[in-house]
Amino acid sequence: MKRYDDIIIGFGKGGKTLAGALAGSGRRVALIEQSAQMYGGTCINVACIPSKSLEHSARMSAAQGGSFADRAARYAQAIAKKRRLTAALRQKNLAKLQSAGVEVILGRAAFTGPQTLSVALPDGGIQQLQGGHIFINTGAQPNLPAIPGLKESRYTYTSQTLMELDALPAELVIIGGGYIGLEFASYYQNFGARVTVVQNTGDFMPREDAEVAAAVRQSLQDRGVQLLFGAQVQRVEDGPDAATVYLQQAGERRALSAQAVLVAVGRHPNTEGLGCERAGVALTDRGAVQVDEQLRTTAPGVWAMGDVAGGLQFTYISLDDSRIVKSQLLGDGGRTTQNRGAVPYSVFLDPPMARVGLTEQEAKDRGLSVQVARLPVAAIPKAQVLDQTTGLFKVVIEAASGRILGAHLFGAEAHELINIFKLAIDIGVPYTVLRDNIYTHPTMAEGIGDLLAAVR
Secondary structure, eight states: OEEEEEEEESOSHHHHHHHHHHHHTTOOEEEEESOGGGTTOHHHHHSHHHHHHHHHHHHHHHHHOOOHHHHHHHHHHHHHHHHHHHHHHHHHHHHHHHHTTOEEEESEEEEEETTEEEEEOTTSOEEEEEEEEEEEOOOEEEOOOOOTTTTTOTTEEOTTTGGGOOSOOSEEEEEOOSHHHHHHHHHHHHHTOEEEEEESSSOSSTTSOHHHHHHHHHHHHHTTOEEEESEEEEEEEEOSSOEEEEEEETTEEEEEEESEEEEOSOEEEOOTTSOHHHHTOOBOTTSOBOOOTTOBOSSTTEEEOGGGGTSOOOHHHHHHHHHHHHHHHHSOSOOOTTSSOOOOEEEOOSSOEEEEEOOHHHHHHTTOOEEEEEEEGGGSHHHHHHTOOOOEEEEEEETTTOBEEEEEEESTTHHHHHHHHHHHHHHTOBHHHHHTOOOOSSOSTTHHHHHHTTOO
């Protein structure tokens, strides 16, 4: 049985970052990954990086216009570009860990005891490992609902597999109106597909600020995305050249043709087959690894990081998880999930939407007296320069203190600007600091000054 100081299961952002840090401190470290196509983790292979590569290519394609054949050709080029990018990043990530002294083992790991693992190797062999510390970083995978014919259809895709489709579908039906579904709706509409989003509830972005959500909805509809709310998918049937998605909405039955059906109804943690029970690692009701604020599991010497730990499913959360664990092993142990500050996020639509902190309604529900600032993106000179004038910026401020409680940005460069508000919230400065800051011109950032000058 091979022995290591530390063993990481999964090549995700948190796992690879922690592995490099621990190996750099002189520890003997192994990292186990079950697929050579996932070196580097979910983000660079099947999520953030490839999807944002497609988002950029789609936006460029929309600007060029042309026939469906023209756009389909550019889509094929974008897929090829995406594959080159992910292949290069996989190799870079593998080389980086190996050069740091991490032993990367290709195989599927399962616990055999509290500190021991069995690894099924590609050649059929079994390797037994023991680790002083073990870190679970196995990520999550897309859900597939029990809709008759959906799983069996050759036209069914997840957010991971759709990006491997070589030919642009003329018609794309997306089951699920959450963030992932809306992002893909935006990409493929820009590429030239006819996109329909089917959402089983009547709400659109229910967790977002109502005004901003309304602006996003209007923008998607103006671009041609069809949004069907309160629609229940009944079944999916394959034909010779397309699938038919049968649904019911407001008592009316409908049938939608699609060369591709994207299922985007959430993700679930990858714990199946991991043998957590043999290590004394408890799972939550949702199947995630149960952790405390320091990401320790119920088994001594075992931690969990990233999506598998049941928190927010962002790669930068996985990165911060590695800092929390590293703080315990190599630092003062002070960093926890409770003190990492406000967490921003972005939805990469065209234009993007980004948020950090409370909505106006959430603040009022907490009994806070608030002031609000709004600014149409069209009022920002740089937006006019970019010819990207769609959108609305909104900030929520505590009236008594002037502290920023939340920022909700829908417009050009929102995904960049939101980080400024995250920092302002974390350090607790009054909104006037950002209002009176000196910004370069012409930039989208200077819109922050104009936005906060409109506080009422």
